[in-house]
Amino acid sequence: MNTTVPILDIRDLQVKRGGVGVLDIPALDIREGEVLSLIGPNGAGKSSLLLVLACLLPRRQGTLHFRGATVASGNSALAYRRKTAMVFQEPLLFDATVRDNVAAGLKLRNLSHADILKIVPACLERFGIGHLSGRHARKLSGGEAQRTSLARAFAIQPEIIFLDEPFSSLDPPTRDGLIDDLQRILRETGTTAVMATHDRNEALRLSDRVAVMREGGIVQIGAPEAIMNQPRDEFVASFVGVETILSGEIVKAGSGTVIVHVPGGDIEAVGAMKTGDRVVCCIRPEQVTLSTGASQEGVSARNNFEGKIVRIAPMGLFCKVSLDCGFFLTAYVTVPSVENLTLQEGQSIFASFKATAVHLIRK
Amino acid sequence: MDLIVEGIVKAFSLLISLDPEVLGITCLSLAVSGAATLISLFAGMSVGTVVALIDFPGKRIVISLINTGMGLPPVVVGLFVSIFLWRNGPFGFLEILYTPTAIVIAQAIIATPIVMGITLAAIQHLPRNLRLQILALGATRLQMVWMLMKEARLPLLAAVMAGFGGVISEVGASIMVGGNIKGYTRVLTTATVMETGKGNFDVAIALGIILLLLAFMINAILTQIQQRQRPR
Structure with a gap:
């Protein structure tokens, strides 16, 4: 695979929350353009790792490099945060129309009105919600709301997108449709993605690599087939089916x-x-x-x-x-x-x- | 019974004829309580938001104090504002006791904890991850706070109206620090107290109806807001 500098890497990461260690990861490299899934049971640290990677959770110890350059912890990470996006399990939409929701990240970057008018409709079309543009976020179904949330994240054309169980609150048909669309869009845009999920089938469908997490650490990382067929220990084995x-x-x-x-x-x-x-x-x-x-x-x-x-x-x-x-x-x-x-x-x-x-x- | 019917009839004639004295009292009430509410918005919303967003030791005690403050008895506020503004008091040199300014100060003190408490609850009630989501969209801290307040705008509007409703209907502090001076510090509530005392039930009822109408309008808007739902 790509032997150049990873788009994102962390070293010697340790994170504590409320005095309890939640993450302990000596090293993790994320390659440009790949889809990496983090799987593991609840409480394994998947969400915490995503938040740390997105610079939304302070890390007690450890370094984060974006394209080889150090990303400082805390507020100074704004420039980095503006190159990344994150989608949560809940759509977390603003009390506004679909159009205004998708424009939110662009407005924060002070983009011109003309640019916003160009980007937003294209993004809505991409996620198949062009017809909902003027609808209020309050009146959307679960699937439509999550599509809006994804469109809002992709509108800012992030270099890396972090997805925290983005499909787990959706019913199976809605979820299937959205996974297909996301897969297509990730391919088209070449966006690097890190996704947390507890559903191994979701991980296998979407990812280039899978990392199995347990108690704040990464137990095994590799291609989906390798994880499925050559689990490293009994925990990974039982977790991958x-x-x-x-x-x-x-x-x-x-x-x-x-x-x-x-x-x-x-x-x-x-x-x-x-x-x-x-x-x-x-x-x-x-x-x-x-x-x-x-x-x-x-x-x-x-x-x-x-x-x-x-x-x-x-x-x-x-x-x-x-x-x-x-x-x-x-x-x-x-x-x-x-x-x-x-x-x-x-x-x-x-x-x-x-x-x-x-x-x-x-x- | 006649007394009441007569009173109501007279009251409506006073209202419809736009009696200058009643109109003056109503305007002063609106102006004084409006100014007090405006002051309480700046103090209450900013402190309420900060307390909601920042974790610090003793936060629960601070929140309990604010919530207690929401039920501050107006007479107690009136007493302390009087003492402070008294000729020999620490702020006596300002010579503002028995002026509309004194009423504004007392009412602002009553309204601020109300606005603060509701603001705090409104911001805390937002989904916890919303803060992270806004930051993840590339917001600065200030942009994040502004967007959160925008998200909580409906309950914050409720805070405004609760604050205003609290002070326009309060009588104890207004009478103590304002003195109910005719044409100067006489507001709806103090006038109602006085007219009732004098047995002028028609005027008292007219003033009462105006107060009730104001209270009804505030509650109608509040209810309207409470019935709306949050988006997913």
């Missing part, structure tokens, strides 16, 4: 593959560990295939287990099937498949997954 997490010990190590003994069975996995190493096996539910017979017609799946269905939980488009194969294994099965296989709780079934589907974390 790995349903089966098993502790075990390597009992046999061969050329590139290992056998892990977990309570209740042996699992074959890809890895370069030594016999006797303690590991955690992570198996994503979508990697597990179920079948009624033990037939393994040409499947390269090395792991085959017979188990009893403990629970079938409908999850919308698919069902989450929990199996007891000596250890507990979870699989996602599409709703038609559940019907075709006539799956029932208590029934015996065969589960298989490839050795490459098992991600090992050294303990």
Whole structure:
């Protein structure tokens, strides 16, 4: 990727709120034009990190560089703040029309009336709210209000935009539409974006990189696929949707593959560990295939287990099937498949997954 | 019963004929209470906003004091303003006791905590992240405060009217520091007290109706504002 100076970087960041440490991040680089998502449970420090990056929360210790130049803490950061924008979970619109709301940031910069008249309509069109221009903010729906809030942020043509759970108060169809539009606009404008979210699917859809946060620190940062498929520890694994997490010990190590003994069975996995190493096996539910017979017609799946269905939980488009194969294994099965296989709780079934589907974390 | 009906009939004739004395009293009331409210706006809004926005130790106690001040008894204010403006008092040299200026001072002291308390509540009631949002849009501190006050403009308008409503209807301080001098410091409330004392119920009722009308207008506008909603 880009090897030049990052658009934004922080070093040795420590932030306390009410005497309690909320952030402790030794280093973080944000690359020009990328979309970085911060994911993690509530209280992980996502919002605080965004506020610090946006120079809206004083940092006790640490440096912030914008294109290599130091950004001082406190009021003197005005010049920097005028190059960035932030959108919160609540639209936080002003008691005025949509048009005046979107013009707010431009007015603060003393732009001429003529310029404002040029920029605002274009920005409204971009977010598909041109027809709402004269409507009062009080009369908008949730989705329209959040679009207005985003348009207001983009109107000032920020170099970096910070988004704090911008979609979490919207209903699913509205959210989907807005995510698509935001993705398109970020691409068109090339704006660098840092977004906090607790929804991993949102993060995967929008981001170039994902940072998983926990207790004020960044646990893992990387491409979405890397985070999904190679979580660094059990916390990240469970947070990114790995349903089966098993502790075990390597009992046999061969050329590139290992056998892990977990309570209740042996699992074959890809890895370069030594016999006797303690590991955690992570198996994503979508990697597990179920079948009624033990037939393994040409499947390269090395792991085959017979188990009893403990629970079938409908999850919308698919069902989450929990199996007891000596250890507990979870699989996602599409709703038609559940019907075709006539799956029932208590029934015996065969589960298989490839050795490459098992991600090992050294303990 | 006749007394009341007669009083009301006479009162309306006084109102409709624009009796010069009643008109004079009404104008002075509006002028004095208007000036007092204006002073209280500067003092109350600025201090109220600062207290709302800045966190400092003892903030809760300050807010409690302001809220207590909202119910300051006018007679107590009248007493202390009298003492201060008394010939031998610390500000006696100004020689403004029993002048409209003295009433303005006393009424401003009554209205300021009212305006301050409502301003404080109005600013504190804004969404907490709104401050950050305004700063994130590139505002300076001053621009941020100005935009917050603009956002709270409806409740702030309520503060103006509550302050004005508080002082135009107050009688204790006005009579103590103004003296109810005919054609000079006589205002609606002090005149009503006096005319009632003299048994001139028609004039008293006329003055009472004017006061009630003013109070009604203020409350009607306040209610109108309270019924409006905040945007998302």
